[in-house]
Amino acid sequence: xxxxxxxxxxxxxxxxxxxxxxxAAKTIGINIPSLCYMKLEDLNFxxxxxxxxxxVVEVEGRRNLAPACKxxxxxxxxxxxxxxxxxxxxxxxxxxxxxxxxAECLTCAKSGECDLQTxxxxxxxxxxxxxxxxxxxxxxxxxxxxxxxxxxxxxxxxETVCNEVQTVGVLSAINRGFEAVVAPAFEMDLxxxxxxxxxxxxxxxxxxxxxxxxxTWKVIEALVDPTKTVxxxxxxxxxxxxGESFGMxxxxxxxxxxxxxxxxxxxxxVFDTDFAADLTIMEEGAEILDRLSKHLSGDKxxxxxxxxxCCPGWVSFxxxxxxxxxxxxxxxxxxxxxxGAIAKSYLxxxxxxxxxxxxxxxxxxxxxxxxxxxxxxxxxxGDPDVNMSISTRELAQLIRNANIDFKQLTDEEFDNPxxxxxxxxxxxxxxxGVIEAAVRTAYxxxxxxxxxxxxxxxxxxxxxxxxxxx
Amino acid sequence: xxxxxxxDTKVQELKAICQKFRxxxxxxxxxxxxxxxxxxxxxxxxxxxxADELNVSLAHVYGVVTFYSFFSMLPKGKHPISIxxxxxxxxxxxxxxxxxxxxxxxxxxxxxxxxxxxxxxxxRCVGACGLAPVVTIGERVYGRVAxxxxxxxxxxx
Numbered sequence: 269x270x271x272x273x274x275x276x277x278x279x280x281x282x283x284x285x286x287x288x289x290x291x292a293a294k295t296i297g298i299n300i301p302s303l304c305y306m307k308l309e310d311l312n313f314x315x316x317x318x319x320x321x322x323x324v325v326e327v328e329g330r331r332n333l334a335p336a337c338k339x340x341x342x343x344x345x346x347x348x349x350x351x352x353x354x355x356x357x358x359x360x361x362x363x364x365x366x367x368x369x370x371a372e373c374l375t376c377a378k379s380g381e382c383d384l385q386t387x388x389x390x391x392x393x394x395x396x397x398x399x400x401x402x403x404x405x406x407x408x409x410x411x412x413x414x415x416x417x418x419x420x421x422x423x424x425x426x427e428t429v430c431n432e433v434q435t436v437g438v439l440s441a442i443n444r445g446f447e448a449v450v451a452p453a454f455e456m457d458l459x460x461x462x463x464x465x466x467x468x469x470x471x472x473x474x475x476x477x478x479x480x481x482x483x484t485w486k487v488i489e490a491l492v493d494p495t496k497t498v499x500x501x502x503x504x505x506x507x508x509x510x511g512e513s514f515g516m517x518x519x520x521x522x523x524x525x526x527x528x529x530x531x532x533x534x535x536x537x538v539f540d541t542d543f544a545a546d547l548t549i550m551e552e553g554a555e556i557l558d559r560l561s562k563h564l565s566g567d568k569x570x571x572x573x574x575x576x577x578c579c580p581g582w583v584s585f586x587x588x589x590x591x592x593x594x595x596x597x598x599x600x601x602x603x604x605x606x607x608g609a610i611a612k613s614y615l616x617x618x619x620x621x622x623x624x625x626x627x628x629x630x631x632x633x634x635x636x637x638x639x640x641x642x643x644x645x646x647x648x649x650g651d652p653d654v655n656m657s658i659s660t661r662e663l664a665q666l667i668r669n670a671n672i673d674f675k676q677l678t679d680e681e682f683d684n685p686x687x688x689x690x691x692x693x694x695x696x697x698x699x700x701g702v703i704e705a706a707v708r709t710a711y712x713x714x715x716x717x718x719x720x721x722x723x724x725x726x727x728x729x730x731x732x733x734x735x736x737x738x
Numbered sequence: 739x740x741x742x743x744x745x746d747t748k749v750q751e752l753k754a755i756c757q758k759f760r761x762x763x764x765x766x767x768x769x770x771x772x773x774x775x776x777x778x779x780x781x782x783x784x785x786x787x788x789a790d791e792l793n794v795s796l797a798h799v800y801g802v803v804t805f806y807s808f809f810s811m812l813p814k815g816k817h818p819i820s821i822x823x824x825x826x827x828x829x830x831x832x833x834x835x836x837x838x839x840x841x842x843x844x845x846x847x848x849x850x851x852x853x854x855x856x857x858x859x860x861x862r863c864v865g866a867c868g869l870a871p872v873v874t875i876g877e878r879v880y881g882r883v884a885x886x887x888x889x890x891x892x893x894x895x
Binding site for chain 1: 804
């Protein structure tokens with residue numbers, strides 16, 4: 269391994285060749301502020317256009333300040349990260365960015381979680397000395413994602429994640445100079461583009477330019493309407509993520525507290541999407557078995573392999589990019605939609621409630637679910653099977669709004685019968701989990717025998733082709 | 739967005755341009771040059787074919803088309819008007835001349851009048867600084883143009 273020795277803020281350190289100043293400084297506890305820079309650790313993926321210039325540092329012997337995120341460590345380099353010149357430059361850069369940013373922090377959806385706000389705070393910006401033109405760009409409100417490009421700082425993280433990580437290719441920087449903006453082709457709105465609503469752009473946006481569509485107020489309206497029976501379903505990820513919003517360790521399982529909180533909020537029935545995941549797996553398991561049997565008996569028309577249809581982002585990716593392969597995925601609805609369909613038929617009938625008087629809310633970890641429930645095929649006479657989907661964040665917001673002390677709640681159980689589920693539904697969340705669950709079902713349906721060792725762990729993971737034998 | 743139907747023969751010619759550059763995404767700018775030469779401008783339909791052929795995203799193609807002022811998404815008028823905004827012309831009042839064209843034609847820079855007769859654009863120096871400010875209409879060059887002359891000039895067409 270090639271190494272280089274340098275000093276940062278008078279501390280000597282040794283790093284691997286190719287390391288940037290930003291990363292090197294981090295190893296000795298110096299966190300240089302940055303804005304456009306983004307590193308997705310799990311994917312080992314970096315966005316470093318070097319555009320914002322917030323991370324500049326002083327390198328001895330260089331005339332200009334250097335952006336730490338793009339400058340590679342060199343042997344004998346002497347770097348100062350906190351001189352008056354550096355601090356002044358950062359403040360100037362920040363003030364210039366803020367001079368074209370709406371001062372709406374108090375009411376902005378991103379307030380409190382905004383990188384721009386955090387850096388401005390860190391640099392102690394109290395006044396903006398520059399006044400100039402403000403960008404004004406048309407708003408874009410899709411069922412899942414809201415774009416407010418007036419708040420965009422052109423870090424281009426969204427563009428990187430959309431094109432290079434997700435390979436969806438909807439976003440690109442367009443126009444030039446002051447007119448430059450990140451937008452879909454021909455500046456069409458997201459719902460006319462090939463956007464899959466995967467939500468990754470929203471996850472990486474450092475400001476309030478890209479946010480999720482908020483349905484909390486619609487949920488409250490339904491909850492206070494005495495004529496409505498409001499049913500909620502929660503996806504498996506929510507119970508593991510919700511606690512974090514209330515200061516608990518990330519990953520803490522809060523199933524019981526979540527159910528209690530939902531009842532306190534006024535939901536009439538609290539169910540588990542896992543129940544519907546079991547239904548999905550019965551359908552997909554039976555379908556793969558059916559297709560396989562037909563194929564083995566010589567049917568040339570049957571489509572193989574089977575692809576999952578549980579993820580609406582994936583489904584629309586396939587529709588947009590592989591329109592000729594639409595008959596390959598399973599015909600089964602996703603668990604969210606199976607739940608909605610059953611709630612508004614079986615459950616409504618059982619409770620003696622009219623379909624239009626029932627409101628089904630889902631709590632989901634993914635923005636594409638918001639879009640999925642607006643798809644026309646998932647409604648009857650204009651009444652959607654799932655009325656609205658909210659995220660874990662929105663649920664946390666509802667709980668805070670209602671002044672519920674989440675950590676102090678006692679544990680309650682899901683309602684029955686749509687609150688029960690098996691282990692097969694829980695593994696949906698892991699990559700390869702759906703096919704593993706489908707294979708279990710297919711095995712039992714085919715052999716008419718109970719599966720002794722239920723795990724097909726060989727089927728999990730990120731390898732392109734995975735094999736398992738029972 | 740108005741939809742333009744591109745004749746099949748032109749589609750084949752466009753695909754041939756892409757093939758000339760081995761359908762290589764990094765040759766996008768060269769392909770767009772060829773496409774604009776073929777069509778006179780780059781309507782969305784042309785950009786869609788280019789994106790498909792080069793296997794790059796449509797947003798990326800559009801990004802490049804809107805970045806370079808040479809590329810245009812609007813068809814040029816029958817009489818393309820260019821106002822020189824080079825330093826010499828600028829200091830001698832080219833902006834006032836431009837404003838007058840904009841006012842009389844009711845179009846912005848880069849646009850074409852609805853009847854397709856005129857299109858308005860700016861350029862940087864035609865090498866006739868002694869005649870500043872300079873306006874070109876098609877192949878004709880007008881020198882020492884004042885805002886007051888614009889109406890008369892347009893009257894010639």
